Amino acid sequence: MQKGLCLFLIAISILLVFDRLDAQTAISRALPDPYYPQKPTGELKLNYYYDRTGRWVKFSDWIPFQRRKFTARHLEDIYLLYGGLPSSYQSHDIKERIYYLGRSLSYPFRHPSLSFCKIENEDQYHKYRLLLYMNIHKLIMRSFLRLGSQYDKRHLYFHDLDFADDLEISFLVARSYYRQALPFWESTVRYAKEAHQYPFELDLPTIESKRFLIIKGELDFGRIIQRHLNQIEAKLAAVKEFLDREGRPRPVKKSIQKDIESLYEEPGFKPFPLGKPVLDPEWKEKPLFPPLTFPPPLQ
Secondary structure (H helix, E strand, O other), X not given: OHHHHHHHHHHHHHHHHHXXXXXXXXXXXXXXXXXXXXXXXXXXXXXOEEEEOOEEEEHHHHOOOOOOOOOOOOHHHHHHHHOOOOOOOOHHHHHHHHXXXXXXXXXXXXXXXXXXXXXOOHHHHHHHHHHHHHHHHHHHHHHHHHHHHOOOOOOOOHHHHHHHHHHHXXXXXXXXXXXXXXXXXXXXXXXXXXXXXXXXXXXXXXXXXXXXXXXXXOOOHHHHHHHHHHHHHHHHHHHHHHHHHHOOOOHHHHHHHHHHHHHHHOOOOOOOOOOOOOOOHHHHHOOOOOOOOOOXXXX
């Protein structure tokens, strides 16, 4: 009995010693207050001014919003950024591409050691620049065609003339974009002919193959642009003939606009009040699921 009591007291003393050690280690790990002389108070806001180096300095000046910034300095830089279009592009993407590719034509080229392919002599470097100019002019031409196609219709059916007022404006916009594409194609052909004078090929297989197809006449966007212009002129003539006969604006569209304006000008017109949505009362009477019905038993 005494032996068991002694073991119990020894176990309690060991537990007390471990508790004291844990408490001492916990206290020793905590750093005193002098190690934290600055305690932040409030909320840090990015565009506010803070006192740094003895004067007021804007937060974005010593911690910029964008850590890595890329500045296009050469023609190849802009070509890498705007040479392609996103998978789901919009009109503003195409216009941005036209603007920056057109600006890149006034930018200097990279050093020959940093070009897209291996350059060994001055003739290769000259042809390299001609090929890039050719391809950039072709990309701008294709961009204008894409813009024009967004305002054009492949086929003009009889029921489309219900919107003849809008179609006439849309076709005029498409025709202007098609016309702007034509001089860029002419520049593309001119640079392709100049680059074709060199009897060697560079390590730019895609651009070289396009140059070869242009010279052979197998890639002729001039014929494609002219076909678009002929089609758009025929559509404009059909729409113009219809509007000359029906009047501008059409009486149907004018009457619809008048009805819409008179609807809001009536003295008794009141918009629907904004309130809590209410469930249709007829749905409250119906159960969520129809009752189960079983066929009658066989006689």
